[in-house]
Amino acid sequence: MASAFLRKLVSAGESRNALPAEDRDLVLSVCDDVRPCGARRDIISEGDRPDYVHLMIEGWSCRYKILPDGSRQITAFLVPGDFCDVHVTLFDQMDHNIGALSDSRVAFISRARMSRLMERPRIARALWWSGLVDEAVLRSWIVNLGRRDAFERVGHLICEMHARLRNVGLAQDGAFTMPLTQEELGDATGLTPVHVNRTLRRLREEQLATFNRQRIFIPDVGILREAVSFDPNYLHLPSQV
Amino acid sequence: MASAFLRKLVSAGESRNALPAEDRDLVLSVCDDVRPCGARRDIISEGDRPDYVHLMIEGWSCRYKILPDGSRQITAFLVPGDFCDVHVTLFDQMDHNIGALSDSRVAFISRARMSRLMERPRIARALWWSGLVDEAVLRSWIVNLGRRDAFERVGHLICEMHARLRNVGLAQDGAFTMPLTQEELGDATGLTPVHVNRTLRRLREEQLATFNRQRIFIPDVGILREAVSFDPNYLHLPSQV
DNA sequence: CGGAAGATTGAGAGTTCTCAATGCCTGTGG
DNA sequence: CCACAGGCATTGAGAACTCTCAATCTTCCG
Known part of the structure; x- marks a missing residue:
């Protein structure tokens, strides 16, 4: 069910060993609220203050912004294993949209559960790591578009x-x-x-x-x-x- | 000396009150190793595994990548108060360069001192916050370049x-x-x-x-x-x- | 004063866009 | 089972934006 996410956690970081069984179990239990999202529907919209953190389980989605003239720029693709909005928990509101590109399944994780996840050092470290990778991907897109x-x-x-x-x-x-x-x-x-x-x-x-x-x-x-x-x-x- | 940084810390987050005196003092003491960096010199280069975290005190620098054909893309401007590489501590090596654009002064902060800084909840939260803003800026640059x-x-x-x-x-x-x-x-x-x-x-x-x-x-x-x-x-x- | 870096301008070339038409595939209704 | 509609892919032609090349000018500094 959350296998892409598990694989990603394992691959994030220097120590590429399997996750401890208890971490694995925690991850699986935390991802038990999976909801479908139809293609072209928004998972989160600009201005939202979501109560849940969203994790892609199946399908693709994207971050995007709509410009005044109606054109759209996608700033990231999200695939299974990717978090949509770990970060936004701090901000008052989303400054961009996230929309499903295909029929998808998304895990809804409450803040409480998220905290429990972050208490495990191995998992916290992996999430921190993949946040940094997300940032590196953004930079690489800038290079792509600019040059x-x-x-x-x-x-x-x-x-x-x-x-x-x-x-x-x-x-x-x-x-x-x-x-x-x-x-x-x-x-x-x-x-x-x-x-x-x-x-x-x-x-x-x-x-x-x-x-x-x-x-x-x-x-x-x-x-x-x-x-x-x-x-x-x-x-x-x-x-x- | 680190006044831009202090201002930034205060402005990051919902509670816009002044920093507690002890936090202020800690910040100042941690920024006591300030070194000059001449214009056009690299502060950190791709492949480096820096021992210090770098904080801009004065002058501008930029993140950039050089492409195979020699062209360059700047992916971010760093101004006083901005960290160059909080994040990279996790990675094995830098995946981009940071170069001074003008004659600058940069604070070198050891990992130990950085940890001490992160122990203060108010400061940790502000740094987390401004990391999120950095990411939002990257997205906005993508929109800029793309559309x-x-x-x-x-x-x-x-x-x-x-x-x-x-x-x-x-x-x-x-x-x-x-x-x-x-x-x-x-x-x-x-x-x-x-x-x-x-x-x-x-x-x-x-x-x-x-x-x-x-x-x-x-x-x-x-x-x-x-x-x-x-x-x-x-x-x-x-x-x- | 001379040299070097950066700013400015012109002219022609190239990439990408816009507009518009046509073709293809899929799902629906008869 | 077939006709048709709608969304998407494909292609053509001309326009627009940005680039390249190259010359000139300005500013800064030794």
């Missing part, structure tokens, strides 16, 4: 999601499910859907990656990474492969 | 730095010192220096802001904010003005 062209941006995003999903057991060697439309891809990469389409065509033509019916195929991960200059070090993953 | 044109990007950055500097007492009503070249502005906004120049000209012609010899003047902050759709809520500042 790379459409081709590298889209390729880079594909590489990142592949690496992150592998880490929680949701990607095979060079294939994974990406439940996004080309428009959503554009909202994340700062491109128009039309240009995303042309970019995906180029990736396909150069046999670097294909995107068809929500499935990504990467013939050779090493070659794609090379082509778009993707270096996974910022994700601070175990194997770095 | 705004050059004019809004530069204007938005000016508004942000103005608000942040006001918060620590380093900006007047509509004026502050910004020790950047147009090239550095471009590295932060994802533009070329040439285009930054044209953009600044437009801001000047429309009487929204001028940038001359490292001084920014904003005739009317409200009008500028309106023109570039800047909403300071993501900074979670006290007055929001």
Whole structure:
């Protein structure tokens, strides 16, 4: 049920040993309130002061902001094992939205339970760690948007999601499910859907990656990474492969 | 000496009362190892495993990454009161660089002292809070780069730095010192220096802001904010003005 | 005074966007 | 089982924004 989350906890930090059984049990018991969220529905909206912390169990969601002119910028993708809002507990209100991209299942964790979770040093440390990774991902997106062209941006995003999903057991060697439309891809990469389409065509033509019916195929991960200059070090993953 | 830092601590959080005297004294004593850093010198480099946490006391620095083609992307500006690397203590190594932009003074804080600081609930909470703000700023930069044109990007950055500097007492009503070249502005906004120049000209012609010899003047902050759709809520500042 | 870094401007090239049309796939209703 | 509607993907063509290259000007400093 919360297996992606467990995998993520284990991979976060230098000591890559399995979690103590009691930690494991606590995690599982704390994730017993799982609720479905339909695609395109908001999990949390700007201005909310949520009572629960939300953890992705299944499906993808995203952080996003809507601009005055109606355009949207996605600032992060959240996949199983990712927390939506550990941080916001401190703020008076959310300063951005989180919306489900596909039909998802989300664990609702009360503050009390969250505190109990944070009392375990191993878990607290792993959560702290993955918060830092989230921040590193934000920086890498800034680099992407600021200094790379459409081709590298889209390729880079594909590489990142592949690496992150592998880490929680949701990607095979060079294939994974990406439940996004080309428009959503554009909202994340700062491109128009039309240009995303042309970019995906180029990736396909150069046999670097294909995107068809929500499935990504990467013939050779090493070659794609090379082509778009993707270096996974910022994700601070175990194997770095 | 660490007055910007103190101001920032006070402003971070809902309770905007002055810091208890003992907290104040601790902060001051912990910031007694202040070292100069010349402009354009790195404070910390990618791959480092720093022994100290670094706190900006005077001057500006920036986080940045160099890409394979030699271009640079700045992912954050650090001004007095900002920590450079609270977070990295957990990671094995820095995944980006921090470089001084102007002649600066930086406090070196050992891990032991840092722990002592974090034992004070009020301070720990304020640091946690400002870490969250840093993250919100990263998201806002992503929105900036992804969905705004050059004019809004530069204007938005000016508004942000103005608000942040006001918060620590380093900006007047509509004026502050910004020790950047147009090239550095471009590295932060994802533009070329040439285009930054044209953009600044437009801001000047429309009487929204001028940038001359490292001084920014904003005739009317409200009008500028309106023109570039800047909403300071993501900074979670006290007055929001 | 001379040199170097940074700012400014012009002109042409390139990437990405906008607008618009067409094609494809899926689910629904007859 | 088929027709149709709606959402999404795909393609074309011209416009817009930003970049590149290159020259000139200004400021700062030894």
